Amino acid sequence: MTMQFNDETFRDDYTYRNSPEAIRRFPFPFDQDSYMYSVNLEPHAGGREGTPFNKRFDVDEHYVSEMRDRAITLADDPLRCQSLPHMELAGWDFLELVMDSKAEDYPDLFSLTKDGDRWHWVNRPLGIEQRFTFLDPTTLPCGPLEYITRQTQGDHALLDQREGNLWMDAGMVTSQADWSLDFDVGMNFFEWHAPVPKAHEMGIFQRALKFLLALPLSKPSRRLNWTLTVNPRLDTSPENYHKWGPEKRTVTPENVGAKQHLRVELQTLWRLPRSNAIAFPIRGYLASMEDLTTLPKWGRRLHRVLRDLPDELADYKGFTVNRPMIVDYLSKFDDGVPTSAGIYPDETGL
Amino acid sequence: MTSQMLRVAEVEVLTPLVKRFRFEHPEGKTLPLFSGGAHVVVEMEDGETLRRNAYSLISDPQDGSGYEIAVRREDRGRGGSRFMHTKVSEGDPLRVNAPVNLFALDLRARKHVLIAGGIGITPFLAQLRQLTRLQLPFELHYAARSRAEAAGLKLLPQAPMIQVHLSEEGNRLDPGAILAHQPLGTHVYTCGPEGLIVGVEDAAQRLNWPKDVFHSEAFLSPPPGKPFTVTLTRSGLTLTVAPNQSLLEALEAAKVEIPWSCRGGACGRCETEVRSCKGRIAHHDHWLEDAEKSAQTKIMPCVSRFEGEELLLDR
Numbered sequence: 001m002t003m004q005f006n007d008e009t010f011r012d013d014y015t016y017r018n019s020p021e022a023i024r025r026f027p028f029p030f031d032q033d034s035y036m037y038s039v040n041l042e043p044h045a046g047g048r049e050g051t052p053f054n055k056r057f058d059v060d061e062h063y064v065s066e067m068r069d070r071a072i073t074l075a076d077d078p079l080r081c082q083s084l085p086h087m088e089l090a091g092w093d094f095l096e097l098v099m100d101s102k103a104e105d106y107p108d109l110f111s112l113t114k115d116g117d118r119w120h121w122v123n124r125p126l127g128i129e130q131r132f133t134f135l136d137p138t139t140l141p142c143g144p145l146e147y148i149t150r151q152t153q154g155d156h157a158l159l160d161q162r163e164g165n166l167w168m169d170a171g172m173v174t175s176q177a178d179w180s181l182d183f184d185v186g187m188n189f190f191e192w193h194a195p196v197p198k199a200h201e202m203g204i205f206q207r208a209l210k211f212l213l214a215l216p217l218s219k220p221s222r223r224l225n226w227t228l229t230v231n232p233r234l235d236t237s238p239e240n241y242h243k244w245g246p247e248k249r250t251v252t253p254e255n256v257g258a259k260q261h262l263r264v265e266l267q268t269l270w271r272l273p274r275s276n277a278i279a280f281p282i283r284g285y286l287a288s289m290e291d292l293t294t295l296p297k298w299g300r301r302l303h304r305v306l307r308d309l310p311d312e313l314a315d316y317k318g319f320t321v322n323r324p325m326i327v328d329y330l331s332k333f334d335d336g337v338p339t340s341a342g343i344y345p346d347e348t349g350l
Numbered sequence: 351m352t353s354q355m356l357r358v359a360e361v362e363v364l365t366p367l368v369k370r371f372r373f374e375h376p377e378g379k380t381l382p383l384f385s386g387g388a389h390v391v392v393e394m395e396d397g398e399t400l401r402r403n404a405y406s407l408i409s410d411p412q413d414g415s416g417y418e419i420a421v422r423r424e425d426r427g428r429g430g431s432r433f434m435h436t437k438v439s440e441g442d443p444l445r446v447n448a449p450v451n452l453f454a455l456d457l458r459a460r461k462h463v464l465i466a467g468g469i470g471i472t473p474f475l476a477q478l479r480q481l482t483r484l485q486l487p488f489e490l491h492y493a494a495r496s497r498a499e500a501a502g503l504k505l506l507p508q509a510p511m512i513q514v515h516l517s518e519e520g521n522r523l524d525p526g527a528i529l530a531h532q533p534l535g536t537h538v539y540t541c542g543p544e545g546l547i548v549g550v551e552d553a554a555q556r557l558n559w560p561k562d563v564f565h566s567e568a569f570l571s572p573p574p575g576k577p578f579t580v581t582l583t584r585s586g587l588t589l590t591v592a593p594n595q596s597l598l599e600a601l602e603a604a605k606v607e608i609p610w611s612c613r614g615g616a617c618g619r620c621e622t623e624v625r626s627c628k629g630r631i632a633h634h635d636h637w638l639e640d641a642e643k644s645a646q647t648k649i650m651p652c653v654s655r656f657e658g659e660e661l662l663l664d665r
């Protein structure tokens with residue numbers, strides 16, 4: 001089946017919409033009725049057919065419009081993509097990983113032909129055809145990381161590994177949940193995680209870092225993270241807080257179901273072969289409360305999770321102001337019936 | 351752990367004590383590329399015993415057609431290298447784990463100076479191919495006692511930035527002289543006997559090089575020792591660790607689940623809580639802090655041993 005791509009916006013008039021199929025496959029992040037931070041890492045080795053866990057780099061109906069939104073953000077602020085000079089090799093590693101994966105997983109959308117170092121890449125949805133020489137930056141219109149992440153949904157960080165730590169030395173970050181690459185670039189794992197509440201005391205970052213330092217080749221891992229966003233906006237950056245922060249005040253009991261979105265990040269972790277760096281794609285998915293409550297299990301569970309979430313987490317995730325309104329709206333979808341284990345809705349064949 | 355069965359494609363005698371082994375995929379598939387300094391763990395079924403030894407990859411990191419290692423026969427070791435030398439021949443299947451790099455190049459360096467002693471040349475053989483491919487400035491110094499013992503001679507290309515120091519020929523390696531005239535931003539990497547590593551570190555300190563430009567890999571293989579007994583609180587087992595066995599190997603032989611990666615005291619994966627220790631832990635790892643070592647509350651079973659009355663572990 002060939003994929004249909006939406007023509008939609010993530011700013012101004014916000015025409016972003018999920019098809020029923022996109023809702024059904026949404027990576028709902030709660031496997032029980034409550035939430036707390038944990039070292040929630042598992043192998044990224046496929047998943048149920050049709051879910052975002054199935055392919056190495058998920059491509060969905062929002063692909064073309066998301067890439068258009070990234071280009072707008074980059075035109076305003078080129079520092080959203082940065083790569084310290086020693087990270088160029090990691091950029092090539094990542095370019096190869098994405099091209100290989102997409103060409104194998106979506107042969108009707110992408111193709112890659114290699115003749116030694118002479119490569120030929122075709123990206124049909126974006127209408128791109130490129131012949132270039134692998135490891136020769138003069139043969140691409142921009143650096144390898146920027147080149148491939150202008151064609152890959154989600155934000156991406158490349159981490160250099162040295163001195164028993166990971167360093168955020170490169171990235172493409174245009175759809176972040178209120179953090180900044182320009183601020184974090186050059187920081188290590190503990191430094192860039194400093195603002196996160198509770199998790200440090202719980203020992204989560206120490207254990208997670210140990211795991212990542214020993215991340216083997218060809219064995220990617222994944223985890224889910226989430227937050228709430230008003231309007232389907234990708235660029236919720238500190239740099240542009242003045243544009244999206246005030247929108248929190250536009251939520252009313254009447255529009256909360258349509259305006260308030262759950263924003264889920266499917267984060268994957270890949271050891272890169274030549275550079276020994278780690279790639280960290282952060283792939284975001286947005287669904288409104290109205291979308292999610294079409295599936296009764298998710299409506300019930302989302303209500304319970306957001307009602308009972310510790311205040312520090314709600315503060316950190318930035319939805320304390322609207323929390324009573326959101327919980328009130330969701331309570332209408334919670335009849336108190338127990339929910340089944342796991343993240344998948346009961347009604348779909350997934 | 352990710353491992354695959356590979357086929358021994360070549361065995362070459364480099365010196366009386368060192369052999370080179372080449373592994374390929376049995377169906378000729380490409381193996382994952384790696385970075386210079388990476389090692390693989392090779393699994394050997396030696397009768398009843400499953401040995402797992404880590405060896406640096408010496409082949410071209412950009413070439414996925416095969417992996418190569420060089421193994422020095424250690425007759426006083428636990429038997430892994432002896433097994434490789436006496437029981438492994440061309441055509442044999444061997445299980446090899448995915449490459450892991452704990453001794454990677456720091457690509458921020460303006461120049462890379464690699465200093466190897468003896469069999470410590472192995473990680474640099476791959477790094478030097480990576481540096482050449484990336485066209486980064488480097489020099490490599492290789493010290494060995496004599497021409498006959500220098501396995502690296504057959505594996506190193508002839509090039510002006512590669513220098514061989516043979517002490518028997520009166521050409522001893524002098525770390526101070528090598529480091530004295532390097533440009534700012536140079537990183538130094540050393541691998542070999544403890545004495546060489548300490549010598550290079552001292553020289554770097556004397557010249558006031560910043561700490562983070564010094565990189566070393568002491569290729570640790572678990573030292574043999576006296577047998578000892580260990581009790582496991584979670585599995586309720588009491589085991590005896592044999593002289594030629596590591597504690598990690600004893601746990602594995604008893605089918606106790608325990609994570610590992612480097613098997614050389616460097617990666618931290620096998621770290622284990624000590625519940626009670628009446629005696630002295632011989633810590634051989636580079637992972638635990640000095641304070642943790644003297645507190646005797648943690649042990650790295652891949653390399654460390656014990657002497658005394660009672661050792662209780664949380665496994």
Ligand code: HEM
Nearest residue numbers: 037038039040157179192193195196199208225226227280
């Ligand atoms: C190595 C790749 C990783 C990168 C680049 C990364 C980056 C980040 C960044 C930039 C933030 C936002 C911090 C801020 O508020 O400024 C964050 C938050 C967080 N990270 Fe990571 N992270 C990584 C891996 C992990 C792993 C492996 C875990 C845990 C197992 C983890 C757990 C968290 C948690 C719990 C938060 C708070 C999220 C929230 O409540 O919305 N991270 N991370």
Ligand code: FES
Nearest residue numbers: 613617618620652
């Ligand atoms: S396995 Fe790496 S320290 Fe023990």
